[in-house]
Amino acid sequence: MIAAPAARRLSAILPQLVLAPSLVATFIYVFVFCGWTIFISLSDSSLLPDYSFAGFHHYAELWANRRWNIAYTNLFVFGTLYVVGATAIGLALAILIDQRIRAEALWRTIYLYPLAVSFVVTGTVWRWILSPATGIESIVHHLGWMGFRFDWIVQRDFAIYTVVITGIWQASGFVMALFLAGLRSVDQDLVKAAQIDGAGMARIYRKIILPGIGPIFIAVLVVLLQFAIKTFDLVYALTGGGPGVSTTVPAIYVYDLMFQRGQMAEGAAAAIMILAALSLVLVPYTVWVNWHRRHGEAHG
Amino acid sequence: MAEALRYDPLGPSGTWHRQRARLLVYGLLTLFALYYLLPLVVVILNSFRDLPDISRAGLIGLPSSFSLSYWPIAWSKFCVGGTCAGIAPFFFNSVAMAVPATIISTAIGAVNGYVLSKWRFPGSELLFGFMTLGVFMPGQMVLLPWAVVLGWLKLTNTTAGLVLIHCVQGLSFTTLFCRNYYVNIPDDLIKAARIDGAGFWRIFRKIVLPLSPPILIVTVIWQFTNIWNEFLFAVIFSSGTHQPITAALIALSAGGTSVHQYNVESAAVLIAAAPPLLIYLFGGRYFLRGLTQGALK
The missing domain is CATH 1.10.3720.10 (MetI-like)
Structure with a gap:
């Protein structure tokens, strides 16, 4: 059973060989493409890429742009309400489901299905529901209350809140699932001991269960912030960024600059801002997770 | 009363208190379920209603008409951006x-x-x-x-x-x-x-x-x-x-x-x-x- 040396050498590095194409693809995808976009942001590319160095002035233009201003303001408003709302509803649902209810699987299925379906689909339906002519406002009118108004989706100052409503609708079931897993992992003996001591359920949740799932709060926060920063389909399908430009978010603006207006360099600069915002969330989280893990290991 | 022997997170107080709490739990769950199911129900119902019905009663509303004909139209006849071969x-x-x-x-x-x-x-x-x-x-x-x-x-x-x-x-x-x-x-x-x-x-x-x-x-x-x-x-x-x-x-x-x-x-x-x-x-x-x-x- 003596294989030819060449064949043996080949089989010794077979694992690396098998992995190589994926590594190359990922390297290109992560580093080359990233660098490429950074380079375009520093060039004068407009309709077509142009690789002459032009400095940072597209970043300056971006930050001076009124629409970019709207986009990141919207992201702050949307992101804050979305994270707070989805966390609150998700936690409430998890606590409700944790009360030994009947047909638990059925309830969970109902709350989680929005995440399985594309935002293009659900955004379209929500647009119908929220439009005053076809949706909630019209049904209330039909019921006889003619003075009722619910036309946020066509109001510049309120349309972003319809994005919040829909966003929370989509994500809170997922938040529920994460919290539920956490609630189930809390030591039941602790809970029983507290009960024997006469503590009420509200107090037990506040003092024992919720502090016990602290890490899950942070994970939920990170996931939701990530979703918020990347939000694109939702806004595109629900409002198309309108009325006017009032619900523009960064991801929509990037798309617009790059592919609708032919301002590639500025679009690339905006894309890098999205990457920066994501890093701002993910880098501290990764560091924290690793620290936590090592810390946990050190203490046994 | 096997039920009463089981550990119940809603607390040790009397049956009346507990039933009220149960009712609250299921009430809230139902309320949330309506919010989640609304779009799905709306879109399912509307795929069977005729247009006069929809424009009369709005998209949210109980159907007064029923037809299976819209599904085949959506599948193979509807026009999307110039071509009329459906979805x-x-x-x-x-x-x-x-x-x-x-x-x-x-x-x-x-x-x-x-x-x-x-x-x-x-x-x-x-x-x-x-x-x-x-x-x-x-x-x-x-x-x-x-x-x-x-x-x-x-x-x-x-x-x-x-x-x-x-x-x-x-x-x-x-x-x-x-x-x-x-x-x-x-x-x-x-x-x-x-x-x-x-x-x-x-x-x-x-x-x-x-x-x-x-x-x-x-x-x-x-x-x-x-x-x-x-x-x-x-x-x-x-x-x-x-x-x-x-x-x-x-x-x-x-x-x-x-x-x-x-x-x-x-x-x-x-x-x-x-x-x-x-x-x-x-x-x-x-x-x-x-x-x-x-x-x-």
């Missing part, structure tokens, strides 16, 4: 995109995960960390490079181009999923097989693959659902008759040239949602597992 061609575009991309990315991910967990070499942990970076890349960062690369490869506006994009983008996820699963296969099993003279591929086929169904199901569901639902790449890198269903659906429902045919559009929306929705209903457990791993890393 079917776009549905098949999505199938032709999502199926190969799912299979390829899952297969490569499984082999990668196998190497990174069972054939570790100096630096392989670092390479694994590096591969997971792709999970976090926002789509916006890669749009322009992909546009250029697809042009070079002559894959602009083709399904093959979208398959390529989704394979490369999905690699990070599939590798991550599989590696984290294979790590739990005992190394002794692999060692024993190596002593018996089994090689790289043989161990993979005979030991690792038979243990893989759970993670392969999670990965396939995750990839398929994501690729099917994906919109950013779909709308940018395809147009006209080459569009996947998500992009076509926007063209259909946003193209406000004439009066909205809400019933046909509702049917089209449901057709577009059907594959991931059915997968979710039948494989919800696996769907959730993928979601948790994919989002939390």
